[in-house]
Amino acid sequence: MAARLALYVNEEETVEAAGGTLSIRGLCKSYALEDRQVSVLKDIQLDIKPGHFVCIVGPSGCGKSTLLRLIVGLDSDYAGEILLDGARITAPSLDRGIVFQDHRLFPWMRLDENIALALLNHDYPKAEKERRVAEYIRLVNLTGFEKARPHQLSGGMAQRAAIARALVNEPRILLLDEPLGALDALTRVYLQKELQRIWMERRVTMIMVTHDVEEAVYLGDEIIVMDAHPGRIKRSIKIPLPHPRDRASSPLQDIREEILNELTATSPEPDHLEEAVRI
């Protein structure tokens, strides 16, 4: 038993030491659509240092969600290299967690069971699993709702539960695919603060895809601006401001304006025109 425990301690240490350096080299991804190849991502170069918060913004169809799916390992059909601490990513692994736009909690399981789901592939003792589940429920401020079923939770609570589920494995990288996109404005602002607090507490590398430029500059150490058709990185902006940040501070507002200008300056392509007309 003591030996087993020692093993876990070691493992945790190595996780902390490894940190989570992500490097993407010459990444290309294309789909076969009928008889032609459609390029979704073209020549992506990206380096993310451990503990950084990186936000990816860009128009619809720029492949930002595809990029996250590749990093998490749900799709291994790509050209180029995605390396996490030097190892090529080919399949999902517990050192990468993901939060989707919809919470994806299983409706037939209670909140604590849903979070424990992420630990099923670990062989920790039962008590250790319970301790972790309780710890992460506390981290996202859901203590007292352990026995609730997903349909009894509000959208914000369900999304917090999804964050806890993604973090309970203590992954090296947390991927966030528009996690706050479907929430109302107030809940979104609240969860942005929560996310910032959690990130500052845990210092896990986070990569977040978002449509909301304000959210991106509020949270990110670095903003990756992407362009569509084919999806590529247009620009990378570092934001060397300390956390926690003041949403209304003028440097932040300036960067926000700059990125918004950058995103709206590109001549609208046919599908964007359509979108504009629909609105």
Added chain:
Amino acid sequence: MSTQSIAFSAWQYQGRLWRKARLWFSPLVLLLIWFQVCRTGFFPEQILVSPGVVLETFRELWVSGELQEHLGKSLYRLALGFVLGVVLGITFGVGMGLSKTVERLFSPFFNAIRQVPSIAFIPMFILIFGVEETFKIVIVLKAAFFPVALAAYDAVKGIPQRFVEVAKVYRLPTRHLVSKLVLPSTVPPILTGMRLSLTRAWIVLVAAELLAADSGLGQMMEMGRQMFRIDVVMVGVILTGVVGFVLDRGCQWIERHLVRWNT
């Protein structure tokens, strides 16, 4: 307890009573009309017997043990054919849902046969299996098989891709994948399919017994008809209805208690 909450629970109790009463409303109205029509003497007694006579016949058949024998025989056939049909249906449906090859091989044939009413198979089955037990069990099996196979196929196809991705991300070991995702998302629709097929199988069985049987509720009704015992026929009709109703309600109850998160 405050007066308000007492008033509330009294109101709730009344609500429950009302729901119970509603359940009995239509049978009681029908019974009343039946009574009244009999009293007018408009129809000869060989065609329309009064509820009292039917009740008396029911009692006689029960005391002699004849009714239990017929009912037992029918329920035995139903149970055997249903269990076989469900096992085969789930196997086939899951197979079609999981494997593209199995789907391509069997789906057109499956969908064509599905359109033929079970009763249309009775003459053919009698030719193949004779008029003995095998034929009745096979016809029940056939009636049970298709709704369950279809439900199982749809259920497997309908496992949400969103949840499959979650399972992949957390690398759920196979046995957990089955117990935490596959079963919870497929069992409810399959149960609904089973409920459908149970009531259908019951209808088809009684029809088959009407045509060719030496025992069973259907045969009892057919014998009654031949001997101008319309009261025996009525007992059979009512009992068939009651059994079907109880089977359906029982399945609904099981469904509700197994699928509690869907509320």
